[in-house]
Amino acid sequence: xxxxxxxxxxxxxxxxxxKIFSNEKYYVIGIGRNKQRIKKTLNSINKNRExxxxxxxxxxxxxxxxxxxxxxxxxxxxxIDILINNAGGIFVNNKLTKNNIERTFQVNYxxxxxxxxxxxxxxxxxxxxxxxxxxxxxxxxxxxxLDDINNLQxxxxxxxxxxxxxxxxxxxxxxxxxxxxIYINSVHPGIIGTRLLSNNGFISPILVFFHKIYGKNAKYxxxxxxxxLKHVLKNNINGKYFNERNEEKSSDYSYNKIIQEKLLQxxxxxxxxxxx
Numbered sequence: 486x487x488x489x490x491x492x493x494x495x496x497x498x499x500x501x502x503x504k505i506f507s508n509e510k511y512y513v514i515g516i517g518r519n520k521q522r523i524k525k526t527l528n529s530i531n532k533n534r535e536x537x538x539x540x541x542x543x544x545x546x547x548x549x550x551x552x553x554x555x556x557x558x559x560x561x562x563x564x565i566d567i568l569i570n571n572a573g574g575i576f577v578n579n580k581l582t583k584n585n586i587e588r589t590f591q592v593n594y595x596x597x598x599x600x601x602x603x604x605x606x607x608x609x610x611x612x613x614x615x616x617x618x619x620x621x622x623x624x625x626x627x628x629x630x631l632d633d634i635n636n637l638q639x640x641x642x643x644x645x646x647x648x649x650x651x652x653x654x655x656x657x658x659x660x661x662x663x664x665x666x667i668y669i670n671s672v673h674p675g676i677i678g679t680r681l682l683s684n685n686g687f688i689s690p691i692l693v694f695f696h697k698i699y700g701k702n703a704k705y706x707x708x709x710x711x712x713x714l715k716h717v718l719k720n721n722i723n724g725k726y727f728n729e730r731n732e733e734k735s736s737d738y739s740y741n742k743i744i745q746e747k748l749l750q751x752x753x754x755x756x757x758x759x760x761x
Contacts, residue, residue: 486537488512488565490558492597493572494540495522498619498674501707502569503538504530512537514562516554516572518544545572545596546582548759555603564611565604567714570597570653571619579640586755587635589642593649598656599756605664606760616660616669617714618653622728624673625736627651631747634755652748654726654735659745661724671735672713672727674706 489506493499494515500522506513507530515538517523523540530538539561543554573593582588586595597618604610627647630636636645657669709729716722716730726735738744753760 486510486512487567488514488562489567489569490514490516490565491569491571492516492543492545492600495519495526497703498706498710499569499571500526501703502571502710505707505711507538511567512562514538514558514565515540516543518542518546545592546588548582548584548591548596548599548756551596551599552603552759555600555607555609559607559609563609565609566611566614568601568604568610568614568616569619569710569714570601570616571710572597573619573649575642575646577642579635579637579645581635584755587637587640587645589645590634590649590652593646594652594656595752595755597653598752599759601660602756602760605667610667612666614667615714615718616657616667617710617717618657618669618671619710620653620671620673620726621646621650622673623647624650624654624739627736628738629655629744629748631744631751634751651736651739654739655741655745655748656752658724658740659742659749668717668721668723670713670717670722670725670727672710673729674709675729 489511491499491502491513494503495517503513503515503526515526517540520542523542527540541554541557543550574589576589580588582591584591601616623643623646627650629648629652654671657671660669712730713727725732727733
């Protein structure tokens with residue numbers, strides 16, 4: 486039986502993925518930041534498979550939590566076959582985390598970078614593991630501000646979100662060069678109306694309305710992610726980007742190897758204290 490780890494598993498796409506995998510032949514581990522929603526998630530799943538699921542509390546706005554949750558997970562399992570990096574958010578107001586990092590960049594990208602690096606370093610991700618990053622078409626608008634990763638001088642919510650998502654994809658390409666034995670792909674699940682926009686104050690209702698009118702529901706997005714995963718597993722596909730279920734090229738910018746390497750070095754420096 487394969488083991489899958491899903492981040493952001495208490496709402497939206499992550500919640501629906503947790504339910505999908507719970508009904509398949511997988512041991513499912515979920516990570517979420519809200520204790521009440523964790524209870525709700527566990528109460529909603531197949532009761533006949535309760536012993537094949539577990540959940541851990543972790544706030545991706547705190548890098549220290551990543552190491553703590555790894556220590557707990559590593560006591561439960563010694564191998565993970567599939568990692569779905571799904572947790573994410575978009576924030577209208579510029580806010581730094583306790584780690585002094587812009588929270589969109591940390592939650593969407595850097596925390597997943599740290600989690601994955603810890604799993605690889607400790608050999609919990611098995612030698613043929615599949616990593617699937619839940620990305621966004623918005624990455625096509627993204628460039629990385631290497632001189633000011635926090636975008637403190639000219640903060641823009643969409644720009645910061647795009648930076649985090651293109652960072653996620655570029656890190657994936659870079660990871661392939663460092664760990665040729667693993668598989669890593671990215672998928673845009675579709676325009677989905679989820680809790681992604683729930684913490685954005687006065688502008689949130691406008692953004693949520695737009696997503697409800699033009700977006701699909703979380704089940705649709707989760708199904709796209711699951712079908713892409715089945716496809717890459719079956720065909721041993723590696724280093725690709727999917728727009729819903731269709732393989733496409735990611736942005737031209739995302740293939741820049743020089744910037745990929747600079748991003749890697751910045752990321753390692755930012756998580757250094759929590760990676761050692």
